[in-house]
């Protein structure tokens with residue numbers, strides 16, 4: 629196993645929170661802790677992205693976002709990683725395919741806020757995202773309804789786990805997804821960039 633990428637044992641359930649983290653904030657911490665509890669995850673990796681394929685303006689340098697993410701999230705079961713830059717992927721479908729090959733036997737769960745489920749059908753090979761690993765979706769202010777009515781939610785409606793079975797998500801076989809309606813934290817990187825000048 630390479631030493632510049634995180635370690636996971638076969639059988640472990642590892643949540644993947646992909647993001648620009650430009651900058652990281654309390655909302656990311658909140659999603660991580662709620663998802664860990666709700667979906668029965670052993671660990672969560674923050675995948676600090678080299679750059680969202682759909683965002684035209686590049687984020688702050690990866691090293692700056694990695695440092696800020698490490699300051700923001702200090703938890704013994706959470707790892708901050710730039711693994712996408714290391715393995716050379718930025719499209720999520722490609723990342724998940726690569727991780728499946730790199731970590732045989734590890735049970736990954738793709739995590740995202742409701743805003744991303746609402747947009748998922750615009751991602752490259754988005755069906756591969758739904759079909760590679762189970763997907764855990766966490767409520768976000770303003771996006772709960774659009775997420776649940778979204779093309780991806782409708783296309784995979786029959787594979788949705790009821791909220792009461794949320795703890796089974798990590799041990800489910802894809803396609804399987806679950807939306808959890810947890811208390812929400814109203815913060816975004818966009819708002820922080822606007823008021824703080826982060827990255828400029």
Ligand SMILES: Nc1ncnc2c1ncn2[C@@H]1O[C@H](COP(=O)(O)OP(=O)(O)OP(=O)(O)O)[C@@H](O)[C@H]1O
Nearest residue numbers: 646647648649655740741744768813815816817818
């Ligand atoms: N407050 C929040 N509640 C729920 N999910 C969140 C929250 N903030 C971020 N997320 C989720 O975390 C992941 C990474 O988010 P990202 O780094 O894009 O932050 P962001 O605040 O959405 O950024 P931006 O405002 O630049 O779009 C995404 O899946 C996003 O939905």
Ligand SMILES: O=C(O)c1ccc[n+]([C@@H]2O[C@H](COP(=O)([O-])O)[C@@H](O)[C@H]2O)c1
Nearest residue numbers: 646647648677680681682719720751752
């Ligand atoms: O694969 C895609 O086409 C794609 C399009 C938009 C976003 N994503 C991923 O979604 C995650 C959240 O992105 P962001 O910029 O909203 O933090 C991050 O891991 C991105 O790489 C992926």
